[in-house]
Amino acid sequence: MYGLIGSFKAAPGRRGDLVKLLLAEAGALPGCVSYVVAEDPADDETIWVTEVWTGADAHKASLQLPAVKAVIAQAMPLIAAFGEHRETRPVGGHGL
């Protein structure tokens, strides 16, 4: 499996809008096993997204889906800065 752990800061006051966008396609992506959008309780801007995919190829293919491209296009203006970006190799767990 292929995993991602990432964070980014929303533009001031836009975290809620950004969260909504990120969740819009969350359940409908082929090969997406887990996709969690979380707020950082320490501030009003930071969002954490943790993902598990059947493989890196599934994740890469998702970025070509029209619906995902549309979300990314709408989300980019709402992102003030990118933070952490980690690739992982999930080996098991619960909720996968």
Add this chain to the structure above:
Amino acid sequence: MYGLIGSFKAAPGRRGDLVKLLLAEAGALPGCVSYVVAEDPADDETIWVTEVWTGADAHKASLQLPAVKAVIAQAMPLIAAFGEHRETRPVGGHGL
């Protein structure tokens, strides 16, 4: 919901054993919505664990379960160092 993103380094050569331990109770914890154990592909020691719980209280209660206490006691000697530790507030996603 209550989320955790954490990393730690296994003692040399013990990542596999540590992963097995971490997965032992993964599916049986009341209030645990998602629990993903992943290796960091960049080295042979780092493990990432991302968790989602119904609430901080459920997570806290899990640490008192005999089975979890046993896993922690067995795992500690296999952990060389702790890394990231982030608390998050999951708001939605897939696989929850």
